Amino acid sequence: xxxxxxxxxxxxxxxxxxxxxxxxxxxxxxxxxxxxxxxxxxxxxxxxxxxxxxxxxxxxxxxxxxxxxxxxxxxxxxxxxxxxxxxxxxxxxxxxxxxxxxxxxxxxxxxxxxxxxxxxxxxxxxxxxxxxxxxxxxxxxxxxxxxxxxxxxxxxxxxxxxxxxxxxxxxxxxxxxxxxxxxxxxxxxxxxxxxxxxxxxxxxxxxxxxxxxxxxxxxxxxxxxxxxxxxxxxxxxxxxxxxxxxxxxxxxxxxxxxxxxxxxxxxxxxxxxxxxxxxxxxxxxxxxxxxxxxxxxxxxxxxxxxxxxxxxxxxxxxxx
Numbered sequence: 001x002x003x004x005x006x007x008x009x010x011x012x013x014x015x016x017x018x019x020x021x022x023x024x025x026x027x028x029x030x031x032x033x034x035x036x037x038x039x040x041x042x043x044x045x046x047x048x049x050x051x052x053x054x055x056x057x058x059x060x061x062x063x064x065x066x067x068x069x070x071x072x073x074x075x076x077x078x079x080x081x082x083x084x085x086x087x088x089x090x091x092x093x094x095x096x097x098x099x100x101x102x103x104x105x106x107x108x109x110x111x112x113x114x115x116x117x118x119x120x121x122x123x124x125x126x127x128x129x130x131x132x133x134x135x136x137x138x139x140x141x142x143x144x145x146x147x148x149x150x151x152x153x154x155x156x157x158x159x160x161x162x163x164x165x166x167x168x169x170x171x172x173x174x175x176x177x178x179x180x181x182x183x184x185x186x187x188x189x190x191x192x193x194x195x196x197x198x199x200x201x202x203x204x205x206x207x208x209x210x211x212x213x214x215x216x217x218x219x220x221x222x223x224x225x226x227x228x229x230x231x232x233x234x235x236x237x238x239x240x241x242x243x244x245x246x247x248x249x250x251x252x253x254x255x256x257x258x259x260x261x262x263x264x265x266x267x268x269x270x271x272x273x274x275x276x277x278x279x280x281x282x283x284x285x286x287x288x289x290x291x292x293x294x295x296x297x298x299x300x301x302x303x304x305x306x307x308x309x310x311x312x313x314x315x316x317x318x319x320x
Contacts, residue, residue: 024118025118028114028115028117028118029114031110031114032107032110032111032114032115035107035110035111036103036104036107036110036111037103038103038107039102039103039104039106039107040099040100040102040103040104041099041103042103042106043098043099043100043102043103043106044095044099047095047098047099047102050098050102051094051098051174051178054150054178054181055083055174055177057150057153057154058153058154058157058177059083060154061154061155061157061158083171083172083173083174083177084171084172084173084174085173085174085175086173090174090175093175094174094175094178097175097178098178101182112135116131116132116135119131130203134196134199134200137196138193138196141189141192141193141195141196141249142189142190142192142193143189144192144245145185145188145189145190145191145192145193146185146188146189148188148192148241148242148245149181149184149185149187149188149189150181150185151241152184152188152230152241152242153181153184184230187230188230188242191226191230191246192245192246192249194246194249194250195246195249195250195252195253196253198212198250198253198254198257199253199256199257202253202256202257202260202261203260207257208257208261209254209255209256209257209258209259209260209261210258210261212253212254212257213254213257213258216250216251216254219250220247223243223246223247223250224239224243226243226246227239227240227242227243227246230242
């Protein structure tokens with residue numbers, strides 16, 4: 001059994017001894033790995049369906065209505081690209097890779113929560129609020145970029161295969177094709193995170209909204225060039241379909257940064273200047289009813305001797 005690192009009373013500031021930190025990290029890692037293993041086993045049962053999901057749009061785009069499994073068994077002449085697997089161990093390696101990658105993605109809610117639960121106790125309240133907000137905004141943006149990659153891949157495949165020599169047989173290694181799909185999804189997903197990164201820099205005080213808005217010409221040009229390179233299709237519709245959402249997200253990030261700068265300026269205006277002393281409220285306040293507290297004497301007072309009592313004057317030891 002894993003010993004919990006949070007059995008003892010929590011420190012209000014999130015402090016913890018080093019041994020407790022290491023135990024907490026171990027528990028979080030074990031829970032994350034268990035979730036990934038379980039999700040990987042489930043994905044391994046459907047890895048062919050996962051591959052089918054990514055390859056079907058590309059096959060249909062190049063004029064082939066067969067699935068990659070049907071193409072492997074089909075010996076007749078086909079007018080489409082053929083997806084192949086090279087090597088004896090290639091099918092097993094591909095199944096393991098697809099299952100593990102899918103398991104990491106499916107278990108993302110679990111290990112992301114474990115990561116947040118480990119980091120959150122050391123954050124301030126406003127840092128927790130901003131962190132949750134950025135995570136909540138970042139995940140939909142990445143999914144949106146991944147969808148655009150999935151949407152543009154068939155068009156890219158049809159354009160690329162048009163360069164084939166007439167009469168040649170196009171053979172697409174399945175592992176290379178899936179690696180290309182994964183790279184495209186990651187690149188498109190991260191490109192949609194650019195506005196979120198700009199907002200984070202603005203909230204951190206590194207980049208001002210006015211400077212972000214002043215970059216609009218260069219940003220439009222850079223986003224357009226990126227969309228043209230990432231979508232090699234000849235029609236401008238595919239390029240604009242990728243560049244358009246990133247333009248909108250960039251201007252939305254600039255607007256959020258400008259609003260945040262105005263809010264920050266109002267807060268700073270209410271604070272005293274660097275060479276100005278802050279105002280102190282010295283008005284006395286009523287302390288309310290005074291409660292009397294009886295205190296026992298620490299040491300009993302010694303009883304005076306008869307000689308000392310005769311030397312006292314009016315109960316005092318000296319004339320004063």
